[in-house]
Amino acid sequence: MAQLNAFGYRPGRSVLHGLDVRFKFCALFMLMLTAMNCRPLPLAVMSLLAAVAARRLGFSLQGILAELRYFLLLLVLIFTARAFTTPGTPLPDLPWLPVSREGMQAGAVTVWRLFLVVLFGLLFVATTRAATIKAAVVWFLRPFPRLPAQRIGTMLGLVLRFIPLVFLQASATLDAQRARGVESRRNPFYRLTCFAIPFLRRLFLSADRFTEAMEARCYTETRTELVLLARPRDWWLLSGVAGAIGLLWLM
Amino acid sequence: MPIIDIVTLCFRYPDGTLGLDRICLGIEKGTLVVVTGPNGSGKTTLLKHLNGLLRPQSGSVKIDGVDVAQDTPRARRLVGMIFQDADSQIVGETVAADVAFGPENLSLPAAEVGARVEAALEAVGLTTLADQTPQSLSGGEKRRLSIAGVLAMHPQIVAFDEPFAGLDYPGTRQVLREMLRLQQAGHTLVVATHDLEKIIYHADRLIVMNGGRVVKDGPPAGIVGEVESFGVRAPCVSRLGLEAQSWLS
Numbered sequence: 330m331a332q333l334n335a336f337g338y339r340p341g342r343s344v345l346h347g348l349d350v351r352f353k354f355c356a357l358f359m360l361m362l363t364a365m366n367c368r369p370l371p372l373a374v375m376s377l378l379a380a381v382a383a384r385r386l387g388f389s390l391q392g393i394l395a396e397l398r399y400f401l402l403l404l405v406l407i408f409t410a411r412a413f414t415t416p417g418t419p420l421p422d423l424p425w426l427p428v429s430r431e432g433m434q435a436g437a438v439t440v441w442r443l444f445l446v447v448l449f450g451l452l453f454v455a456t457t458r459a460a461t462i463k464a465a466v467v468w469f470l471r472p473f474p475r476l477p478a479q480r481i482g483t484m485l486g487l488v489l490r491f492i493p494l495v496f497l498q499a500s501a502t503l504d505a506q507r508a509r510g511v512e513s514r515r516n517p518f519y520r521l522t523c524f525a526i527p528f529l530r531r532l533f534l535s536a537d538r539f540t541e542a543m544e545a546r547c548y549t550e551t552r553t554e555l556v557l558l559a560r561p562r563d564w565w566l567l568s569g570v571a572g573a574i575g576l577l578w579l580m
Numbered sequence: 581m582p583i584i585d586i587v588t589l590c591f592r593y594p595d596g597t598l599g600l601d602r603i604c605l606g607i608e609k610g611t612l613v614v615v616t617g618p619n620g621s622g623k624t625t626l627l628k629h630l631n632g633l634l635r636p637q638s639g640s641v642k643i644d645g646v647d648v649a650q651d652t653p654r655a656r657r658l659v660g661m662i663f664q665d666a667d668s669q670i671v672g673e674t675v676a677a678d679v680a681f682g683p684e685n686l687s688l689p690a691a692e693v694g695a696r697v698e699a700a701l702e703a704v705g706l707t708t709l710a711d712q713t714p715q716s717l718s719g720g721e722k723r724r725l726s727i728a729g730v731l732a733m734h735p736q737i738v739a740f741d742e743p744f745a746g747l748d749y750p751g752t753r754q755v756l757r758e759m760l761r762l763q764q765a766g767h768t769l770v771v772a773t774h775d776l777e778k779i780i781y782h783a784d785r786l787i788v789m790n791g792g793r794v795v796k797d798g799p800p801a802g803i804v805g806e807v808e809s810f811g812v813r814a815p816c817v818s819r820l821g822l823e824a825q826s827w828l829s
Binding site for chain 2: 337338339340458459460490493494497535538539541542543544545546547548549551552553556
């Protein structure tokens with residue numbers, strides 16, 4: 330049985346699952362913008378709410394950290410860069426270290442913001458089917474006559490559908506290499522080459538098979554589209570999020 | 581008139597490898613035909629011609645009297661294809677969404693899509709798993725999901741490529757049961773496999789391929805004893821001189 334990972338849709342019947350995807354898109358956009366610009370106190374409130382939602386959806390902190398381990402490395406790099414490059418007061422206990430207190434604070438807040446943005450994205454993807462995301466993209470792009478809305482929507486839907494499979498394939502390739510002792514090789518370039526070639530070959534083969542399977546089932550751009558229905562609770566959500574964000578800005 | 585009519589079909593891959601060499605076959609409606617042969621003998625290449633995934637370089641393939649090359653969408657509606665790798669044909673994020681993929685491509689009204697999904701899931705016994713992610717299914721369940729995805733398009737012919745590959749005993753029995761149910765419902769089944777043991781008892785006809793050619797064709801009882809000379813292991817019962825038995829008995 331295939332292992333599930335954090336980047337895919339998780340079937341469920343939660344409130345987030347039931348909301349209209351267009352409203353979720355707008356709410357996500359507002360939340361992400363706010364997370365990137367607000368002060369630490371509102372950031373803490375948003376983090377708490379996101380953590381509660383993640384918990385209710387069955388995510389564990391360890392699971393999220395494990396799935397985001399490569400992103401965490403990027404966050405460490407960002408924190409280090411900010412700490413070393415922002416001018417300010419040296420740390421009193423470590424005066425020899427060329428980092429500043431202000432730099433560490435700025436780095437920590439930046440990392441916090443980015444992590445929260447990713448967490449919001451994770452919650453969105455986990456509660457929204459790729460098919461409805463595609464339908465929403467087509468809906469948003471419809472007013473722009475020169476844009477091939479259907480094609481863009483399909484491409485986005487396929488990318489979202491493929492992300493969990495890419496991770497599964499990467500994990501299977503890594504396991505196969507570990508089983509043959511790749512960890513004893515210290516040269517990272519050698520290891521990267523060993524990983525990349527079979528991984529990419531397998532990925533392209535899967536993409537080929539996937540395309541063939543779609544063709545065999547008569548794939549067309551003029552297929553039956555999902556009907557998106559806005560209900561009162563969707564409007565309530567949007568107004569609620571907008572109101573809450575307004576309050577957070579006042580904090 | 582046979583429902584599948586193949587006349588002097590030839591196909592060569594872009595790298596020069598011979599795929600099919602002058603294949604002539606007629607397959608009658610409602611029959612269960614097993615196509616066997618070693619790896620690279622042309623079984624999958626032949627199946628891919630039935631619904632236009634590959635185009636003949638010469639010769640023709642007609643489905644119910646119409647050339648596949650002239651009306652490929654029709655051929656894809658009439659010939660459902662179950663691929664060897666079940667994972668690679670799962671398109672939806674849930675079991676129900678995956679089954680709906682085919683009917684949605686036929687631009688059917690949403691209510692009709694819903695009804696077909698429900699009927700197809702019921703037919704393969706996956707109704708209770710409709711909201712699950714396909715990745716959480718077992719091998720046998722994934723194969724049944726592939727069957728449901730094809731059934732929802734109401735095909736007349738179902739082509740299976742190595743349907744038992746990677747399945748345990750219960751999974752094999754589940755899939756075999758579904759295949760027989762399809763045949764009883766009037767579908768024509770074309771099963772490409774080198775694993776004769778599991779299906780031969782139910783086959784109406786056995787076609788042996790080798791090097792892109794049909795080298796034997798006839799009732800299974802008559803030719804199953806000769807398959808080993810073409811690189812296919814004969815079923816145990818046949819090697820022991822016993823009568824074939826169903827895996828469902």
